[in-house]
Amino acid sequence: MSRVIRSLGVALCALATCLGAAQVDEARLRNADTEPQNWYSVHRAQASDHFSPLKSINQDNAADVGFAWQYDTHTTRGLEASPVVVDGVMYTSGTWGVVYAVDARTGKELWKFDPHVPGKWGRRPCCDVVNRGVAVWQGKVYVASTDARLLALDAATGKVLWQQDTLIDHARFQTSTGAPQIAGGKVIIGNGGAELGVRGYITAYDAQTGKFAWRFFTVPGDPAKPFEHPEMALASKTWDPNSRWDVGGGGTVWDAFAYDPDLNLLYVGVGNGSPHPRYARSPNGGDNLFLACIVAINPDTGRMAWYYQTAPGDSWDYTATAQMVLADLTIGGRARHVLMQAPKNGFYYVLDRATGELISAAPFAAVNWATKVDIKTGRPELAPQGDYSGGPKLIYPGEAGAHTWRAMSYDPGSHVAYIPVVEWPFVFAPGPVPAHYRAGASSTYEQVLDDDAVPAEQRGTAGVPIHYEDYLEAYDPIKQKVIWHRPESGGPDQGGGALATAGNVVIQGDAAGFLNIYAADTGISLAHINVGTGIMAAPISYAIGGEQYVAIMAGLGGSANWTFPKDSAAYRYGNAGRIVAFKLRGGRVPLPPKLSHDELVPEPPSVKSTPALIERGKTLFEEARCNWCHANAGPGIVPDLFAMPPEMHSLFKKIVLGGLLEQNGMASFADMLSEADVEAIQAYIVDGAHKRRAEQLEQGKP
Ligand code: CA
Numbered sequence: 001m002s003r004v005i006r007s008l009g010v011a012l013c014a015l016a017t018c019l020g021a022a023q024v025d026e027a028r029l030r031n032a033d034t035e036p037q038n039w040y041s042v043h044r045a046q047a048s049d050h051f052s053p054l055k056s057i058n059q060d061n062a063a064d065v066g067f068a069w070q071y072d073t074h075t076t077r078g079l080e081a082s083p084v085v086v087d088g089v090m091y092t093s094g095t096w097g098v099v100y101a102v103d104a105r106t107g108k109e110l111w112k113f114d115p116h117v118p119g120k121w122g123r124r125p126c127c128d129v130v131n132r133g134v135a136v137w138q139g140k141v142y143v144a145s146t147d148a149r150l151l152a153l154d155a156a157t158g159k160v161l162w163q164q165d166t167l168i169d170h171a172r173f174q175t176s177t178g179a180p181q182i183a184g185g186k187v188i189i190g191n192g193g194a195e196l197g198v199r200g201y202i203t204a205y206d207a208q209t210g211k212f213a214w215r216f217f218t219v220p221g222d223p224a225k226p227f228e229h230p231e232m233a234l235a236s237k238t239w240d241p242n243s244r245w246d247v248g249g250g251g252t253v254w255d256a257f258a259y260d261p262d263l264n265l266l267y268v269g270v271g272n273g274s275p276h277p278r279y280a281r282s283p284n285g286g287d288n289l290f291l292a293c294i295v296a297i298n299p300d301t302g303r304m305a306w307y308y309q310t311a312p313g314d315s316w317d318y319t320a321t322a323q324m325v326l327a328d329l330t331i332g333g334r335a336r337h338v339l340m341q342a343p344k345n346g347f348y349y350v351l352d353r354a355t356g357e358l359i360s361a362a363p364f365a366a367v368n369w370a371t372k373v374d375i376k377t378g379r380p381e382l383a384p385q386g387d388y389s390g391g392p393k394l395i396y397p398g399e400a401g402a403h404t405w406r407a408m409s410y411d412p413g414s415h416v417a418y419i420p421v422v423e424w425p426f427v428f429a430p431g432p433v434p435a436h437y438r439a440g441a442s443s444t445y446e447q448v449l450d451d452d453a454v455p456a457e458q459r460g461t462a463g464v465p466i467h468y469e470d471y472l473e474a475y476d477p478i479k480q481k482v483i484w485h486r487p488e489s490g491g492p493d494q495g496g497g498a499l500a501t502a503g504n505v506v507i508q509g510d511a512a513g514f515l516n517i518y519a520a521d522t523g524i525s526l527a528h529i530n531v532g533t534g535i536m537a538a539p540i541s542y543a544i545g546g547e548q549y550v551a552i553m554a555g556l557g558g559s560a561n562w563t564f565p566k567d568s569a570a571y572r573y574g575n576a577g578r579i580v581a582f583k584l585r586g587g588r589v590p591l592p593p594k595l596s597h598d599e600l601v602p603e604p605p606s607v608k609s610t611p612a613l614i615e616r617g618k619t620l621f622e623e624a625r626c627n628w629c630h631a632n633a634g635p636g637i638v639p640d641l642f643a644m645p646p647e648m649h650s651l652f653k654k655i656v657l658g659g660l661l662e663q664n665g666m667a668s669f670a671d672m673l674s675e676a677d678v679e680a681i682q683a684y685i686v687d688g689a690h691k692r693r694a695e696q697l698e699q700g701k702p
Contacts (some may be wrong), residue, residue, distance in 0.1 A: 020139055020156065021086075021087075021089060021139060021155035021156040022086045022087075022089070022091070022136045022137075022138075022139050022140065022141060022155030022156075023086070023087070023138065023139060024040050024086055024136050024137050024138065025137070025138055026261060028040070029041075029045050029046050029261075030046070030261065032044065032045035032046070032047075033053055036052065036053040036054050036543065037054070037085075037542055037543035037544065038085055038086050038087065038542060039052070039082075039083070039084060039085045039086075039540045039541065039542045040084060040086060040136065041084060041135060041136070041179075041182075042081065042082045042084065042132065042133040042134075042135075042179045042407075043082070043323060043325075043407060044540070046258075046259060046260065046261065046326065047325065047326045047327065047410075047412065048256075048258045048323060048324060048325050048326060049325045049326075049327065049409065049410040049411075049412060050082070050323070050325075050407045050408065050409040050410070050497070050498070050499060050500075050538060050540075051409050051410055051411055051412060051499075051500050051501065051502075052499065052500075052501040052502065052540070052541035052542075053501070053502045054501055054502060054503065054541050054542075054543055054548045055501060055502040055503035055504075055548075056503070056543070056546075056547070056548040056584065057501065057503050057505065057541070057548050057550065057583075057584060058501075058503030058504055058505060059503065059504045059505055059519045059520075059526060061584055062503075062505055062517040062526035062527045063526060063527050064584050064585055065517060065527055065529065065550065065582050065583070065584060065586065066529070066582060066583070066584075066585065066586030066587050066588065066589070067580070067581075067582060067586040067587045067588060067589040067590070068107075068549055068581040068582055068583040068586045069105075069106055069107030069580075069581050070107055070578050070579065070580045070581070070589070070590070071100065071102050071107040071109065071578060071579040072576065072577070072578055073094050073095070073098075073100065073553075073555070073577035073578060073579070074577070075094055075095045075098075075555065075577035076555070076574065076575045076576065076577060076637070077094075077095040077128055077129055077130070077555065077557045077575075077577070077637055078095075078128045078130045078536060078555055078556060078557020078558040078637060079094050079095070079130070079536070079537055079553040079554065079555030079557070079577050080130045080131065080132045080133075080177075080405065080536055080537050080553070080557075080558055081093045081094065081131055081132050081133035081134070081179070081537060081553055082132075082133055082407060082497065082537055082538045082539070082540050082553070083133075083540055083551055083553065083579065084133070084134055084135075084136045085104050085540065085542040085551075086136055088103065088104050088105060088544050089101060089102070089103065089104060089110065089155075090102050090103075090104040090542075090551065090579070091134050091136055091141050091155070092133065092134060092553060092579065093131040093132075093133055093134050093143050093179075094131060094553070094555070094577060095129050095130070095131070095577070096114075096115065096117045096121075096129050096131070096145060096146045097115045097117065097131045097143050097144060097145030097146055097151075097176070098112065098113065098114050098115065098131075099112070099113040099134060099141060099143050099153060099158065100112050100579070101141070101155070101158060102579065104542060104544060104549065104551070104581070105544045105545075105547075105549075107579065107581060111157060111158035112158065113143075113151075113153055113158040113160075115143070115145035115146075115147075115149065115151060117129075117145050117146045117147045118147065118662075119661075119662040119663045119664060119665050119666070119667060120659070120662055120667035120668070121146050121147045121175070121665070121667070122662075122664070122665025122666060122667055123173075123440065123665075123666075123667040123669075124146070124147075124173045124174075124175050124193070124196070125146060125175045125177060125192060125193075126192065126193070126195040126196060126559065126628065127177075127192075127558050127559035127628075128557040128558050128559070128629070128637055129146050129665060130177050130557060130558050131143070131144070131145075131146070131177055131179075132177055132178050132179050132255060132405060133178075133179035134179060134180070135179055135180040135181060135182050135187065136155065137182045137187070137207055138207070138208075139154070139155050139156070140152045140153060140154065140155055140161060140207070141153045141154075141155045141158075142180040142182075142187050142207075143179075143180070144166070144176035144177075144178065144179075144180055144189045145176065146175050146176065146177070147175070147176075148165070148166045148167045148174055148175055148176040148191055149163050149164065149165055149166065149176075150163065150164045150166050150176075150180060150187065150189045150203075150205065150210075151163040152187070152207075152210060161210075162209065162210030163210070164203075164205055164210055164212070166189055166191065166203050167191070168201070168215075169198075171439060172193065172196075172197065172198045172199075172248065172439070173193050173196035173197070173198065173439065173440060174191045174192070174193040174198045174252075175191060175192050175193055176189060176190070176191055176192065176254075177192050177254055177255070178190060178192070178253070178254050178255040178256070178257075179255075181257035181258070181259060181266065182207060182259065183204075183257070183259040183266040183299040184259075184261070184264055184266075184299035184300055185206065185207055185208075185299075186204040186205065186206065186207055186213055186299050187204070187205050187206075187207040188202055188203070188204045188205075188257060188266060188299070189202065189203060190202040190203075190252060190253025190254060190255075190257075190268070191252050191253070191254065192252050192254035192271075193252055193254075194248070194250035194251065194252045194254075194271050194272050194273070194274040194443075195274070195442060195443060195444055196274075196440070196441075196442065196443055197246075197247045197248045197274055197275075197437050197438075197439070197441075197443035198248040198250070198252060198274065199217065199219055199221060199248040199249050199250075199251070200217070200218040200219055200249070200250060200251035200252035200253055200270065200271060201215055201216060201217040201218060201253075202215070202216050202218070202253050202268060203215045204216075204299060204302060213302065214301070214302030215228070215302070216229065216231070216268075216295075216297060216302050216304070217229070217231075217232060218251035218252070218253060218268075218270045218271075218290045218291075218293075218295070219235065219239075219248075219249035219250065219251040219273075219288070219289075219290065219291065220232045220235045220236040220239060220249070221245065221249075222245040223236055223241055223245075229302070229303075230303075231290075231303075231304045234289065235289040235290055237286075238286040238287040238288055238289045239282050239286050239288055239289075240282040240283050240284035240285065240286060242283065242284070243281060243282040243283075244275060244280065244281055244282075244437075246436065246437040247274050247275055247281070247437045247443050248274045248437070248443070249273065249274055249281070249288075249291075250271060250272055250273040250274030250275075250281075250291060251270050251271055251272075251273065251274075251290060251291050252270075252271045253268055253269065253270055253271065253321065254271055254319075254321055255269060255321045255322070255323075255405045256269040256321055256322060256323045256324055256341075256405075257269070257324075258323075258324040258325075258326055258339065259299070260326055260337075260353060263337075263353065263354055264298060264299065264300065265296045265297065265298065265299075265305055265353070265354075266296070266297045266298075266299045267294060267295070267296055267297075267324050267326075267339060267353070268294070268295045268296075268297060269294060269319070269320045269321040269322060269323075269324060269341070269343075270290050270291060270292060270293045270294070270295060270319070270320055270321070271291070271292070271319040271320070271321050272291060272292065272314055272316075272317040272318065272319045273288055273291045273292075273314050273315075274443045275433070275443050275444060275445035275446075276314075276315060276316070276317050276399075276444045276445060276446050277315045277388075277389065277428075277430065277445060277446045278313045278314070278315045279315070279389045279430070280433045280445045280446075282313070285313060286313060287309060287312040287313050288312070288313050288314065289307065289309065290307055290309070291309070291311070291313075291314050292309055292310050292311035292312075292314040292318055292319060292320045292343075292345075293307045293308060293309045293310070293320055294307065294308045294310070294320050294324065294339065294341060294349075294351065294356070295307045296353070296356060305356075306355060306356030307356060308349075308351055308356045308358065308378065309378075310341075310343055310345055310347070310349060310380075311345050311380070312379060312380070315386075315388070315389075315428075315446070316344075316345070316369060316386070316395060316397075316399065316428065317344065317399040317401070317444075318343065318344045318345035318369075318397075318401070319343060319344050319401070319404070320341065320343045321343070321404070321405065322341050322342055322343045322344065322401075322403055322404055322405065322408075323341070323405075323407055323408060324339050324340070324341050325339070325340045325341070325408070325410045325417070326338070326339055326340075326353060327340060327410060327412055327415075328412075329350070329415065329477070329478055330478075331350070331359060331360075331478060336350075336352060336359060337352065337353050337354060338350050338351060338352060338353055338359060339351045339352075339353035340410065340417070340477055342364055342402070342403045342408055342417065342419050342475075343401070343402075343403065343404075344397060344399075344400075344401025344402060344403065344404050345367070345369070345370075345380075345397065345401070345402070346363050346364065346365045346366065346367035346369075346396065346397045346402040347361045347362065347363055347364070347367065347370075347373055347380070348360075348361065348362055348363070348364040348417075348475060348477055348480070349361045349373075350477055358373070358375060358378040359375075360375065360477070360480055361373035361375070362480035364402065364403070364419060364421065364473065364475050364482070365396075365397060365402035365403070365421045365422075365423055365473075366396040366397070366402075366423050366425075366464045366467075367396055367397065367402075367464075368383055368385045368386070368395060368396045368464045369382070369383060369385065369386030369395050369396070369397075370382055370383055370386060371383050388428040388429055388430065388446070389430055390430070391429065391430070391455075392427050392428065392429035392447075392449055392453050392454055392455070393427065393428055393429075393454070394425050394426075394427050394451055394454040394466065395425060395426060395427075395428050396423065396425045396464050397422070397423070397424075397425070398422075398424045398425050398426030398448075399426050399428075399448065400422050400424055400426070400559075401422065402421055402422060402423065403419050403420065403421055403422070404422075406420045406495075406496055406497040406498075406536065406537075406538065407420075407497035407498060407499070407538035408420065408497070408498055409497075409498040409499050409500040409506065409538075410500075411500045411502075411520065413502065414520070414521075415476065415477065415478055416474050416475065416476055416483060416500075416520070417474070417475045417476075417477055418472060418473070418474055418475075418498040418500050418506045418508075418520070419472070419473045419475055419498070420471075420472055420473075420495045420496065420497060420498055420508065421469075421470070421471050421472070421473045421485070422469075422470050423467065423468065423469040423470070423471070424468050424469075424470075425451065425464075425466065425468075426448050427448065427449040427450065427451050427453050427454050428446050428447070428448060429446065429447040429448075429449050429453065430446065430447070431444075431445050431446050431447035432445075433445050438672075439671070440624075440625075440669075440671060440672050441623065441624070441625070441672070442623075442625055442628075451466060469487055470487070470494045470495055471485045471486050471487045471495070472485065472486045472495055472498060472506065472508055472518070472523070473485040473486075474506075474520070474523060483523075484522065484523035485523070486518065486523050486525075494510050494511045494512070495508055495509075495510050495511075496508055496509040496510060496511075496535040496536045496537055496538060496552075497509075497536070497537055497538020497539070498538060499538055499539040499540060499541060499550070500520050501520075501541055504519060504520045504521055505517050505518065505519065505520055505526065506518045506519075506520045506523075507539045507541075507550055508538075508539070509531065509534075509535025509536070509537070509539065509552055509554065510534070510535060511534040511535070511536070511556055511565075511568045511569070511570075512534065512567055512568060512569055513530060513531050513532050513533055513534050513535065513554070513568070513569020513570075513572070513573065514528050514529060514530055514531060514535075514569075515527075515528075515529040515531050515535065515539070515550075515552065515580075515582065516528055516529075517529075529582070529589060530588075530589060530591065531552075531554050531569070531578075531580055531589050532554075532569055532572075532573045532576070532589060532590075532591035532592050533554035533555060533556070533569050533570070533573065533575060533576050533577070533578055533580075533592070534554065534555070534556030534564075534568050534569040534570045534575065535552060535553075535554045535555075535556075536555075536556060536557070536558055537552060537553040537554075537555075538552070539551065539552040540552075547583055547584075548583065548584070549581050549582065549583050550581070550582045550583075551579060551580065551581040551582070552579070552580055553577075553578075553579050554576075554577070554578050554579075554580055555575060555576075555577035555578070556568060556569070556570045556575050556637070557575070557637040563631035563635070563636045564635050564636055564637075570635070571595070571597070571635060572594055572595060573591060573592040573593070573594060573595060574592060574595055575637070576592045598701065599643075600693065600696050600697070600701050601642065601643045601689055601692050601693040601696060602643070602644070602645050602646060602689075602693075603646075603693065604644075604646075604649065604685075604686040604689040604690055604693070605646055605649045605650070605686065606686075607649075607679070607682055607683055607686050608679065608683065609683040609686065609687065610683075613679075613680050613683045613684075614680075614683050614684050614687045615684075616680040616684075617680035617681045617682070617683045617684025617685070617687075618684045620673065620677050620680055620681050620684075621681055621684055621685075624669055624672050624673055624677075624681075626641075626681065638665075638666075641685050642685060642688045642689045642692055643689065643692070644685070644689070649682070649686070652678065652682050653675065653678050656668070656669050656673065656678050656681070657669065657670045657673065657675065657678060658670075
């Protein structure tokens with residue numbers, strides 16, 4: 001033990017010149033550009049622009065960028081965080097909210113903190129047990145674990161200084177996946193879970209002591225009960241009094257915050273409704289505040305200063321939870337302090353961040369749910385194509401959103417934003433609306449169909465021909481113009497978050513496991529580096545001793561990677577979670593050993609089966625959300641059920657009902673499924689395994 005402490009002390013003294021670890025304060029954040037070697041928060045500093053002023057790595061030498069070091073997280077789930085680097089120490093988070101502190105020059109571990117989230121929580125997140133980063137402030141590292149505890153750790157040792165349970169109702173499937181935000185001496189965190197029937201809110205604690213400060217609900221509760229704070233009186237007027245209060249309303253704040261210290265305003269990005277479609281949620285309509293809103297709050301009091309709603313009465317999962325960039329722009333000859341967001345709904349919003357006034361909103365991707373946003377009223381003009389309450393409609397953007405949590409990067413010098421865009425439409429259709437909320441079941445209540453479910457006369461309506469594209473886009477928010485875009489191959493969410501730097505480069509990882517460097521002004525490819533692990537997270541850049549580094553967390557998973565396509569790194573190499581750092585004149589990145597996919601699916605056991613039972617099993621597989629983690633076919637972020645060995649089949653009931661593998665995150669489903677249900681699910685899986693095995697044998701597999 002003493003040896004560990006001594007080596008830690010030596011390492012930290014060398015790195016942080018003995019001033020103490022992670023000394024981030026208001027003054028350093030204000031002057032972040034004078035210390036470009038540091039990367040103080042997930043999106044670097046108060047501007048949240050995910051831009052680095054460093055330029056040793058630039059368009060002339062990007063081809064020489066190579067491997068500096070790697071740190072193995074020993075995980076195979078999705079990694080979504082961007083690391084923080086302060087005075088040579090890197091802090092970041094991964095699966096379940098585990099925190100890593102490593103020497104940012106060598107990748108050597110200084111400490112690791114595991115919040116020991118009980119395995120039963122593995123069933124609770126909609127989209128993998130991911131975590132999108134830490135906050136660092138005055139010697140502390142803050143993280144929110146999957147089970148929605150907010151923890152303050154000693155930045156020098158990783159020891160817990162305080163922790164708070166942020167949940168108000170443990171029976172609901174609420175989790176935390178986002179990074180905490182520091183604002184005015186408070187630390188603020190929200191929750192996820194709107195796909196599973198929860199009511200959204202954020203909670204503020206004193207950053208030093210952890211003492212509860214205030215809670216702001218983002219949607220009203222049952223009107224039979226008193227309003228928790230004055231904003232709920234305003235919000236409740238925009239909901240049908242007979243709304244589905246049992247389902248929760250949604251409006252979870254699962255990712256982005258920003259803070260302007262001059263205005264002393266905390267900006268909060270609010271999520272979608274629960275249930276998703278307004279006809280099921282608030283049958284008599286209404287805007288349903290504060291769904292899909294950007295809300296500005298005074299962090300001292302917890303009172304709202306203004307709000308702006310991007311998707312009034314949202315029915316499409318169009319969250320306003322994407323990153324909010326704070327910038328200074330000259331628009332129409334007038335200097336404006338703005339907040340910019342490119343949310344899922346496909347419009348790029350520029351707001352006055354003091355007042356919430358809409359300055360501009362233009363599409364940055366294919367949009368057919370609305371024709372435009374009216375600048376005077378601030379409201380979208382809805383297109384008939386966006387209304388699916390009467391039947392299936394093919395809608396752009398789909399639920400995946402034109403842009404969601406993956407960082408965009410905004411260059412404050414050139415005033416250009418670099419956005420990872422997804423142009424995948426979804427066919428929305430009215431789905432069955434259950435009479436009662438059921439814990440653990442999906443609360444989405446619309447159906448998402450294949451695009452051949454759209455009537456021929458509706459295909460390609462609203463001026464948007466059907467297409468599927470995923471690209472990095474350079475966008476000018478002053479002229480509201482696309483400068484360039486780079487189509488990438490493959491399915492949705494192939495490109496990760498973006499980092500632009502003063503070296504005229506934009507850096508982005510991809511699901512195929514490459515780190516790509518492009519010229520920022522032209523989009524021309526400068527480097528294509530094989531990392532061997534699929535990437536969703538955004539890179540960051542920092543410097544130590546004059547050497548510039550780029551670092552990224554690699555690991556596929558999250559909301560869109562339940563299956564690993566054949567062109568993904570995860571399919572070829574597994575999904576070895578790593579932090580990988582790069583520098584000029586580095587070598588090749590060491591690749592994990594290649595996986596073999598030649599194994600024949602084992603002969604499945606014979607189980608009681610009929611076509612009706614198989615069909616029922618398929619329905620239950622979706623109802624109980626088995627498919628949210630275990631894909632319908634092929635390898636994914638958790639075991640491939642259609643290639644299970646016989647011994648797993650014989651333990652199937654003990655696993656699904658008895659919680660045998662709870663410690664791995666596979667919690668019991670005894671609260672949802674009966675023995676007969678599990679037999680039906682197994683019959684469906686066995687049928688699928690037989691089909692896959694027959695296909696393999698036909699292709700001449702051994
Ligand atoms: Ca959602």
